[in-house]
Amino acid sequence: MNLRWTILVVTALVLQVAIAASFPIGGVVIDFMLLIAVCAGMVGGPQRGAVVGFWSGLLYDLARDGRLGLSALAFTLVAFGVGSLLVAVLSVRRGLSMVIAGLGMAAGELLYAVEGELFGEHTLSNPRLWAIVGINALIGGLLSPLVLRVCRWAEGPGERSSAIVGVIDG
Amino acid sequence: MSDYEDLEKENAELRRRVDELEGQQLTNSDAEEQVRKLREQLNLAFPVPGETVVAQVATGNFSSFDEFQAKIDKGSDSGIEVGMPVITSAGLIGNIERVSADRSVVHLITDPGFNVGVRIKSNALGVGRGSGPDSPFIVDHGIALTAEVAEGDPVTTSGFERAKFPKELLIGTVSKITRSQSEQIQILEVDMAADLSRLDYVQVLKWTPTS
Numbered sequence: 238m239n240l241r242w243t244i245l246v247v248t249a250l251v252l253q254v255a256i257a258a259s260f261p262i263g264g265v266v267i268d269f270m271l272l273i274a275v276c277a278g279m280v281g282g283p284q285r286g287a288v289v290g291f292w293s294g295l296l297y298d299l300a301r302d303g304r305l306g307l308s309a310l311a312f313t314l315v316a317f318g319v320g321s322l323l324v325a326v327l328s329v330r331r332g333l334s335m336v337i338a339g340l341g342m343a344a345g346e347l348l349y350a351v352e353g354e355l356f357g358e359h360t361l362s363n364p365r366l367w368a369i370v371g372i373n374a375l376i377g378g379l380l381s382p383l384v385l386r387v388c389r390w391a392e393g394p395g396e397r398s399s400a401i402v403g404v405i406d407g
Numbered sequence: 408m409s410d411y412e413d414l415e416k417e418n419a420e421l422r423r424r425v426d427e428l429e430g431q432q433l434t435n436s437d438a439e440e441q442v443r444k445l446r447e448q449l450n451l452a453f454p455v456p457g458e459t460v461v462a463q464v465a466t467g468n469f470s471s472f473d474e475f476q477a478k479i480d481k482g483s484d485s486g487i488e489v490g491m492p493v494i495t496s497a498g499l500i501g502n503i504e505r506v507s508a509d510r511s512v513v514h515l516i517t518d519p520g521f522n523v524g525v526r527i528k529s530n531a532l533g534v535g536r537g538s539g540p541d542s543p544f545i546v547d548h549g550i551a552l553t554a555e556v557a558e559g560d561p562v563t564t565s566g567f568e569r570a571k572f573p574k575e576l577l578i579g580t581v582s583k584i585t586r587s588q589s590e591q592i593q594i595l596e597v598d599m600a601a602d603l604s605r606l607d608y609v610q611v612l613k614w615t616p617t618s
Binding site: 259 | 468470473510514539
């Protein structure tokens with residue numbers, strides 16, 4: 238992970254802890270760290286997504302005092318999956334990229350919930366699971382154009398995968 | 408000219424002193440508040456079996472998946488073990504879910520998956536559970552239609568053998584009673600005694616289900 242990505246992930250963590258946690262939307266805290274991971278996959282491809290997803294998830298786990306590795310695993314898999322999907326698709330329009338980011342957020346939240354349940358965290362039985370998934374997907378999708386722009390800056394023009402460029406510029 | 412300079416210096420010095428005193432006053436009032444909260448924890452509204460450890464809620468919840476957890480600043484170094492009940496001066500709030508050397512995670516009673524054996528004032532026994540943050544505790548098992556229950560009755564832990572809590576830890580008071588003819592039980596809504604939305608200091612009861 239280069240310096241720009243490091244700055245981006247650390248900034249996202251500060252936003253998560255200082256802002257997102259204090260201003261829940263519909264009672265749901267938006268997972269900026271997951272959004273960064275998903276957008277990293279969309280901008281940089283599966284490998285970049287996996288690396289950024291791993292570090293953003295690990296930092297998130299550390300900040301939350303949660304089970305170490307749960308978010309790291311979920312974010313890595315989802316960002317890798319989203320990156321792989323976009324490499325296969327080659328080029329998508331901006332509107333579709335928002336949908337993909339939203340679906341990536343939903344997949345990440347659900348994957349985390351499944352993992353959490355396996356480790357006794359009562360995450361799947363959370364009565365607001367679908368609100369958490371839905372609101373994160375919606376807000377993540379809406380914020381994705383802005384986050385993708387920042388991720389594009391972090392990735393740098395030289396390193397961007399040509400297959401993924403279509404997502405951003407298309 | 409020299410008088411004017413002296414006055415300016417004196418003025419600056421006085422301003423600095425005022426700032427210093429204001430800062431000191433803020434620090435003192437903060438310390439007073441901390442002492443008040445700690446004193447509050449010593450005035451328990453119900454009896455507890457054995458020793459307790461006072462701990463401070465350490466961090467906020469940064470994810471919605473953490474809403475049924477609270478992190479506290481004491482761990483195994485202070486004798487805390489998994490399963491120990493956690494209370495405030497007002498009532499039960501949960502039990503210890505995970506422990507590290509200097510921190511612990513509390514599983515809050517508001518979790519719908521958190522079942523507790525309860526006893527109502529009239530000695531009626533049932534099982535209750537949380538129903539989410541800012542929602543009442545629900546007792547929806549075991550209270551027969553014939554059991555005498557009234558609004559305002561205190562609800563405490565039953566403390567049966569192998570229960571996860573000792574007996575008589577206060578949970579709250581009955582606020583609403585619904586009679587279910589189909590299930591032949593009474594469903595009770597219980598206003599929790601402890602305010603879980605404003606947790607600051609808590610006490611961990613040095614009691615484990617096996618003790």
